[in-house]
Amino acid sequence: MLNRKYVPILVTFGLLAVMFAAGSFRYTGFFSAQVLYNLLIDNSFLIITAVGMTFVIISGGIDLSVGSVIALTTMICATLVERHGWSPVVVIPMVLIFGALFGTLLGAIIHYFKIQPFIVTLAGMFLARGICYIISIDTITVTNGFFTKAAQTKVPLPGGNISINVIIALVIVLAAIYLAHYTRFGRNVYAIGGSEQSALLMGLPVARTKILVYTFSGFCSALAGVVFTFYMLSGYGLHAMGLELDTIAAVVIGGTLLTGGVGYVAGTLIGVLIQGVIQTIISFEGTLSSWWTKIVIGLLLFVFILFQRLLSDRRVTLKT
């Protein structure tokens, strides 16, 4: 029997396959392993961020600070390594811890003061973006050997090659799948998203789980920031502008319900890839302008959310 909770994710996967097939028939050179690898290479930071966001959304919250945490991470990496000559071996663990702490702080405020996640992470977004500009308003180019080596290393695979970033992203996806489905923490996140009150009455550690969810998202954003630094080889306050929306869109297209309680990390990966395929098709088409990406993603969001509404039995009240 096909469990109906898997339907959204299957539809999402079907859509990815259909879009890729359509692209392959229409454009010569589209159907190749390298195009597929490029999807991963160009979106590795988005995959990592979206994984963290998936947990937040499953828990019933939202994290708007991800884009600016990425920008801040690139900025801190670039400044410390380039201007102060710190070793990347010290800097990278430091920014990862910083990102996690930033998330913890937001999560603690959300939980203990009962303020909407939307507004708290909005403040976090302003704060992180603002700190970037305080550090510097210019682009800082990264020329450090470790970073350039990480950026240029290619891992050969049949039919092409991938970058280190892709490996990091895929490892995070696998770790997150394990975390979501095979650990107590994962079960707690789903339980809280389903009904926080029930989770509390069942004696689940609501406070710890909720804060940890934001910690994880902060960590993912910081890791995405490091990956972004590998990808762009620069630190800049305007990096990853509006990425929080792309991330939320990817998570939703991947079949996660924004009401919380339902969602899959694997679906999120497919959601990111669908966005990537749209961009690839638009660049292959050549005559279409870049803004069509936004319109198509908006339309896809619409279709998917409508589809989810039809599938879900839950009566969702009009409250946010």
Add this chain to the structure above:
Amino acid sequence: MGGKMHRHHLFWPLVVLGALLLFNLIYSPDFFSLAVRGGNLYGSLIDILNFGAPLILVSIGMTIVIATGGIDLSVGSIVAISGAMACLTISKGTDPSSVLLVIGAVLASIALSIVLGMWNGALVTVTRIQPIIATLILMVAGRGIAQLITSGQIITVSNSNYEYIGAGSLASLPFSIFIVAAVLLIASLLTRRTAIGLFIESVGSNPEASRLAGLRSRTVILTVYVFCGLCAGIAGLILSSNVSSADGNNAGLWYELDAILAVVIGGTSLNGGRFYLMGTVIGALIIQTLTTTIYMIGVPPEITLVVKAFVVLAVCLIQSEAFRKTLITRWKKRNYPAEQEVTRHA
């Protein structure tokens, strides 16, 4: 009781605004001075009102939407689309100085904004999508639509009649202030002198109970999104007319966030229910004054974001602290298991 609560809600926003203005006065004693040049009033206070006009408009619409327990993330995109539509219409016209052309452009923009508001409202009411998601669709796609209208370029127009909307002056005050005052007056009259305000607060507190009490919840919700779209559309006209150009990419960027911030500062809860239009206006003025202050004292404008972050947090915490008791009781009430059981089977 109601009056006392109301005073309480306006108290903190006013204190913050007062403190900001006081700081400005101490920092630069001629902050409050107004000069008359060429029959027009000039001064920092007038600037704050003039540049704050679009934000106040968007925030008024946002307040009403938030009062119904919703949220509208698409206002920034509607601002961009409205400006783009008006500038496109004017640039396509044969006689660039014609008044009729400007009226046509304004009507086209406003009609389009209403349609977009209706789209949001329909998504929320008919398909019952959560407001934050329903409006996210237009927020993402709207930027694309705005760029589609402007073909990815910045459309520049030179039409003195159009410029009047955002840069003209009436009775020695900027014209935009009068637009804001008119919208605010209409909104306050409709919500405070008729039953509409009560309907909105009732739907915001409990849509299901309101429906059972005989209220057309859907109509109310649809209307507030249309009103919010309309406000954003007018704000887009002011903004694009002020600079005589339309930029699909950057016009109204982050307006949704600033507007939500203004509403929250003004004391309206994001959970819906009670709303305070005057509080929102003060909230928007606080944001604009903050920006002006930061420019004036010569700190790099980029720091505005950090200050804003702390203002958001401070305001939220103050509100959470002062209303902790009410919040806790409301929280418990909302999550009372039996009530959830009832809604589940309703």
